Amino acid sequence: MKFSKTAAFGLFFSLALVVAGCGQTKSATETDPSTATPPAATERKLNVQVSFYPMYEFTKNVAGDLADVHTLVPAGMEPHDWEPTPQDMASIEKADVLVYNGAGMESWIDQVKDSLSNDKLIQVEASKGINLLEGGEHDHADAEAEDHDHDHASEGTTEEHDHDHDHAESATTEEHNHDHGDEKATEEHDHDHADEATEEHSHSHSHSHDHGGLDPHVWLSPALAIQEVRNIEAGLAEAAPEYADQFKQNADAYVAKLEALDTDFKAAVTDSKRKDFITQHAAFGYLAQEYGLQQVPIAGLSPEQEPSAAQMASVIDFAKEHQVKTIFFETLVSSKVSETIANEVGAKTAVLNPIEGLTEDEITAGMDYISVMRQNLDALKLALNE
Numbered sequence: 310m311k312f313s314k315t316a317a318f319g320l321f322f323s324l325a326l327v328v329a330g331c332g333q334t335k336s337a338t339e340t341d342p343s344t345a346t347p348p349a350a351t352e353r354k355l356n357v358q359v360s361f362y363p364m365y366e367f368t369k370n371v372a373g374d375l376a377d378v379h380t381l382v383p384a385g386m387e388p389h390d391w392e393p394t395p396q397d398m399a400s401i402e403k404a405d406v407l408v409y410n411g412a413g414m415e416s417w418i419d420q421v422k423d424s425l426s427n428d429k430l431i432q433v434e435a436s437k438g439i440n441l442l443e444g445g446e447h448d449h450a451d452a453e454a455e456d457h458d459h460d461h462a463s464e465g466t467t468e469e470h471d472h473d474h475d476h477a478e479s480a481t482t483e484e485h486n487h488d489h490g491d492e493k494a495t496e497e498h499d500h501d502h503a504d505e506a507t508e509e510h511s512h513s514h515s516h517s518h519d520h521g522g523l524d525p526h527v528w529l530s531p532a533l534a535i536q537e538v539r540n541i542e543a544g545l546a547e548a549a550p551e552y553a554d555q556f557k558q559n560a561d562a563y564v565a566k567l568e569a570l571d572t573d574f575k576a577a578v579t580d581s582k583r584k585d586f587i588t589q590h591a592a593f594g595y596l597a598q599e600y601g602l603q604q605v606p607i608a609g610l611s612p613e614q615e616p617s618a619a620q621m622a623s624v625i626d627f628a629k630e631h632q633v634k635t636i637f638f639e640t641l642v643s644s645k646v647s648e649t650i651a652n653e654v655g656a657k658t659a660v661l662n663p664i665e666g667l668t669e670d671e672i673t674a675g676m677d678y679i680s681v682m683r684q685n686l687d688a689l690k691l692a693l694n695e
Contacts, residue, residue, distance in 0.1 A: 355549055358401050360409040360418075361388040362666045363528040364435060366678040367538045368408050370563040372545055375552050376406075384672055387641045388665050389611050392417050402427050406548045408541055411436040413444070414525035433544030435528075435537035442524040442594050444610045524610060529663060530595040531571040531682065535564050566679055574600050574686055581693035587628060589638045589647050590614070592663035602693075607650065612642040612663075621650065628654040635692040637661035640668050659688050 355376035359365045365380040372378055381397050382388045393401070401407055402425055409415045411434035422432065527533040542560040546553035578584070578600045586593075591606035607624050608616045616624075628636070628650065636656050638647035644658060651658045662681050671681070 353549070355405045355545065356403060357406040357408060357545070358404040359407075360415050361391075363534075363537075363664055363678060364408045364410055364541075367435065367528075367534065367563075368541050368545075371538060371542050371556055371560045373555065373559045375549065375555060376545065382666060384666060385641070385668050386666060387612065388414070393421060398424065401425065401430075404430060406431045406433060406544055408433045408435060408544065410434075410525055410528065410537075412439075412441050412523045412525035412527065431544050431548040433541055435540050436525070436533075437540055439527050439533055439536055441527070442598070444522055444524040444591075524591070524594050526592045526610075526663060527595050528678075529593055529682075530599040531567045531574060532599055533595055534678075535567050535571075538564055538567070570679060570682055570686075571599075573683075577686055577690045578602060578693065581690070582695070583631070583693050585631060585633070586661070586689065586692055587624060587633055587636050587650070588661055589642070589644070590663075592639075592665075593661065607646055612639060616646060621646075625650055625653050628656060634695040635659050635688075637688070637692070639663055640671070641666055659692065661685055661688055 354374075355372065357368055357372060357376045357378045359368050359378060359380055361382040362380060362384075365378055368376075369378045379400065381393060381400075382391045398421065401421060404427075407430055409418055409432075411418070528537060538560055542556050545556050549556075574596075584601060585603040585605055586597075587605045587607065589606070590608045590612040591604065591610050592612075593604045593606075596602070597604040605624065605627055607620065608614045627633070633654065634656050636647045636651040636654075636658050638644035638658050638660060640660060640662055647658050650656075662685055664678060664681050667676060667681075
């Protein structure tokens, strides 16, 4: 259970360090000192630990061959469910740099940092300085209240959020409380799921990921990904000032790719027939805001959260009213909910990838952040012009 794993940090941390130390001793004794060539001072490599895949992608492109970059969350695992083991803690303790997204994405980060004794560890919060959106359950009825005179307009209000970039026409990202105590659907929906809307949902969601009230998915906006890359560049340069020029050169080259991606997203949505899209969970708020789109999520910020019958009914209403032809799902979680809605409204399903991790197939195919985001762009272009 989550509690027991978290409680185990303090208990096993010292043991993990001892085991790690023993491992280092054994490795040293296996190397013949007479044949070993000590690395030159200029060949020093940083030991960098990163939380999950996007942080790996950004860090590796900045560091190049000047650092060994290790991802804590294993490939194919949904990072919302992950917590560090004592062995992970030992790896972080030995690192030169720890890179994490922040904004509540890594719910374990504060306890990990409090447990560390390495006062030389450079800690990089990649989202630092970015204007963050407030999180919570996104109830699409509020979005309808903003742009349409809809029967469910009384369900909430839509709030617009400021952004570092000047996008007055930016998509509205709605804030909503996710309180299953209030989800005993008090509204009636005029469709064949009206009886479901009054069901009580006893899901405790004790496994749900707590983002601390903020939306952490900043990496899904290429413009904000650039800011994360620059924060990582600064952290690596602090850890190894002698490599600062190379880090900047690498970062500049990668930022150029992100800028091209940003330009292509802007061009794709400028003349699109529609501006709304339905997603499996509310991961695309920053992307929607950046490009003047409206995200209509089925569930909240955590993909493991199950939508209530009322939420399902509301999304179905929206899809029917707006003749949505594509319902997006994700690669690391079940597509059952998206498929249910698609079947109900006669739509198809397609992948819109939040890039919280790569599957083994994607890794084998040589996919990376840029290529997956271009797949997302292609999928959005089709859905926005149906």
